[in-house]
Amino acid sequence: MQEQTFFMIKPDGVKRGLVGKVLGRLENRDFRIEDLQMRMITRELLEAHYADLVDKSFFEGIATFMMSGPVVTGIASGPDVIKSWRTMMGVTDPVLALPGTIRGDFARAQENGAIQNIVHGSDSPESARREIQIWFGK
Ligand code: IDP
Numbered sequence: 001m002q003e004q005t006f007f008m009i010k011p012d013g014v015k016r017g018l019v020g021k022v023l024g025r026l027e028n029r030d031f032r033i034e035d036l037q038m039r040m041i042t043r044e045l046l047e048a049h050y051a052d053l054v055d056k057s058f059f060e061g062i063a064t065f066m067m068s069g070p071v072v073t074g075i076a077s078g079p080d081v082i083k084s085w086r087t088m089m090g091v092t093d094p095v096l097a098l099p100g101t102i103r104g105d106f107a108r109a110q111e112n113g114a115i116q117n118i119v120h121g122s123d124s125p126e127s128a129r130r131e132i133q134i135w136f137g138k
């Protein structure tokens, strides 16, 4: 099914110079990059994006991490891109993420109160619609 997903290269990925590698993986899979923007995250954007995590004990750790430097946000499209991108990212915890996935190849174990895992991707069609609206207003 042809669809769109929202993706992000988090501050650790940008700081470590992995933007090209991450975008290259999307392009290698023949997904189309529809929109792309580098930016600093505001508190407002972060709380909207992670609305389901705001009450968690580790949210302040995430906030410090996610606002520690610029992120690259984008929209990718293609058949089943939402699930495919989640598969390409690997599971949330880098300790468990399989080699071959972005998190499994580039991320380390949790440090400083936040799991720093290089990338984000929408987890469902509803999340994709919501996140594209939050970040790109469309
Ligand atoms: P996801 O990024 O794989 O979709 P979510 O559960 O949606 O995982 O969590 C969003 C982000 O919050 C994670 O990618 C990670 O950076 C951070 N995070 C999630 N759970 C924890 C935790 O238990 N401790 C610290 N950070 C966490």
Ligand code: MG
Residues within 6 Å of the ligand: 123
């Ligand atoms: Mg998530």
